[in-house]
Amino acid sequence: MSAAHTVLGEVAADRLGVVDAHDHLFIQSPRLPGQEMDDVEDAAARLSAFGSLGGGTVVQWTPYGMGRRIAQLPALSRGSGVHIIAATGLHQAAHYPDTLLASVRDRLAELFFAELTEGIGDTGVRAGLIKVAGGFHGLDAHAVLTLRGAAEAHRHSGAPIAVHLELGTGALDVLDLLCGELGVAPGSVILGHLNRSPDFTVHRLAAEAGANLAFDGPSRANHATDWRMPDALRALADAGFADRLLLGGDTVTPDTPGMPHLLRRVVPRLELDLGKGLLEQILVTNPARVYTW
Known part of the structure; x- marks a missing residue:
């Protein structure tokens, strides 16, 4: 039976509730020096705030080697009453030291599959998705390597593949490789950060291909992308792709304003533009399908 693979075990789709489909409780990267998120008390406060606003599940997209703090996630889930889904996978090369990349480069599919089915390290916690990344308006050699590893792990597990799109670009290149050459079903692919590149034509083409489209996180550089997000969602819904969002x-x-901000400020704004019914589909129905396998 399909279920979401949370840090506390399998959870039926109808128990996930309102889902923050892409977030981070913990993350570290050399690209963000001095801005590490590794405070357990802060993570607990954010989770509790999210839960108090009606949130039911947070999907942490932090992949391998970026400070996931997997061992802390079960206690945080129990303490807050919020389900947490953890990720395996690998981000762009710039987020890792060369020594780490060299140690996993030839065994990515094996690593991802093991974390999905056996558990992450000695924690016993299984990952519930595979997180990888594209490049800026294309795919570099590292992106191709990690996408191939993700596709192989997906074939053997059924786990969804979530893709960081750099500044929201490269969506169609990702789909060409994953779904065209590598045969991954588009419904198992989640394209992240599409709000950061408000190209409605690309959004439409990705939706027509069958992929899931994530609009996730406020913009830092171009706030025009934020106020265009309701129009992008409405355009996709009106075109018949409400089930992709x-x-x-x-x-x-x-x-970062983060997960409480999503429910406190973003959702009420979107409700004015989209209506309660569509918002419920986007926050409850769609992620319940996407994150169960």
Whole structure:
């Protein structure tokens, strides 16, 4: 039977509730020096705030080697009453030291599959998705390597593949490789950060291909992308792709508004534009399908 693979075990789709489809409780990267998110008390406060606002599940997209703090996630889930889904996978090469990349480069599919089915390290916690990344308007050699590893792990497990799109670009290149050459079903692919590149034509083409489209996290550089997000979601819904849409907070630094902001500020704004019924589909129905396998 399909279920979401949370840090506390399998959870039926109808028990996930309102889902933050892309966020981070913990994350570290050399690209964000001095902005590490590794404070357990802060993570607990954010989770509790999210739960108090009606949130039911947070999907942490932090992949291998980026400070996931997997061992802390079960206690945080129990303490807050919020389900947490953890990720395996690998981000862009710039997020890792060369020594780490060299140690896993030839065994990515094996690593991802093991974390999905056997558990992460000695924690016993299984990952519930595979997180990888594209490049800026294309795919570099590292992206191709990690996408191939993700596709192989997906074939053997059925786990969804979530893809960081750099500044929201490269969606069609990702789909060409994953779904065209590598044969991954588009419904198992989640394209992240599409709000950061408000190209409605690309959004439409990705939806027509069958992929899931995540609009996740406020913009830092171009706030025009934020106020265009309701129009992008409405255009996709009106075109018949309401079942492809997801929302997330994408907290990546301590000053990111994050998951409480998603429910406190973003959702009421979207409700005015989209209506309660569509918002419920985006926050509850769609992620319940996407994150169960």
